[in-house]
Amino acid sequence: MKNTKFTQELRGIFAASAKPLTVADILGILRLKKLRPNKTTIYRQLEKMTRAKDLEHVHFESRGLGYEKAREHHHHLICNSCEKIEDLVIKDEQKMFDRLLGRKEFKAQEHHLEIFGLCMACSR
Amino acid sequence: MKNTKFTQELRGIFAASAKPLTVADILGILRLKKLRPNKTTIYRQLEKMTRAKDLEHVHFESRGLGYEKAREHHHHLICNSCEKIEDLVIKDEQKMFDRLLGRKEFKAQEHHLEIFGLCMACSR
DNA sequence: GTATTTGCAAACACTTTGCAAGCAT
DNA sequence: ATGCTTGCAAAGTGTTTGCAAATAC
DSSP: OOOOHHHHHHHHHHHHOSSOBOHHHHHHHHHHTTOOOOHHHHHHHHHHHHHTTSEEEEEETTTEEEEEEOOSOOEEEEETTTOOEEEEOOTTHHHHHHHHHTTOOEEEEEEEEEEEEEETTTTO | OOOOHHHHHHHHHHHHOSSOBOHHHHHHHHHHTTOOOOHHHHHHHHHHHHHTTSEEEEEETTTEEEEEEOOSOOEEEEETTTOOEEEEOOTTHHHHHHHHHTTOOEEEEEEEEEEEEEETTTTO
16 A cells, blocks of 8 residues: 555544544545545545455445444443443354354354443533 | 335335345346335335334444344345354353453443354355 | 656545425325 | 325436456466
8 A cells, every 4th residue: 555645644544533434524624734635535435445455335324335343352332312332342252152043053154233322421 | 104015015025035135136026026116215104114213223334334134133144255144142142242242341222243254054 | 767646636435415396195 | 084005207326247448467
């Protein structure tokens, strides 16, 4: 991946962001920085970074496709009120899924799990 | 909800289908039946049936928004090979989610879980 | 110098809206 | 007769593609 003004910006944005970002999010951030980003470039660069395993897809039904820095397998807790997103790492996840499938004859490969609710601050 | 040729068709289709259907699926089915459906009508009627609790939204990242007959809370096992979709009802689901959240301060309200893999037939 | 990256315009796919006409009740 | 439903055309949104110009290496 070449090192351009643009890719530097993108790396910076993902380094600074705790939560998954959509193309629209990134457009917004860049515009706040007074940059005039081209959305085609964003689409292309995000996909390229995903192929390179720097990013991973995160799908949220409400916000569409997002991207986040690749890291340990985890899930998301999404606050319905303030939209904050926390990570959730499940202990013994494999075991849990095995149990959950019971005697179903299904060879699980991947899964998606997101939990919506109220974060600590919003549930007061 | 009025009883028109169209709404009868729709009801019939959902009565006959075990799996969630997208607008595109329904367009296809109707065309196979030599009908010339209007997609605007499909969009509108599906949303209406959803508001009436006859249908429920099902979001699949790969296929976009789908709809299925409203019924007991469940999840989906999606075959990566043949696309078959099975239902999965989790026993003691509430308990499982409580445990899974551990001591996290998060008040869960809803969740989405889909498991992808190979169905019995395809895992041979 | 070469290959990758970028910007732009246009194409595309999907969904929604406004309005007039049709139909169920 | 009335109001819900339908069809059509158009607009809106989000994403992708082709190509020429710019730029990193």
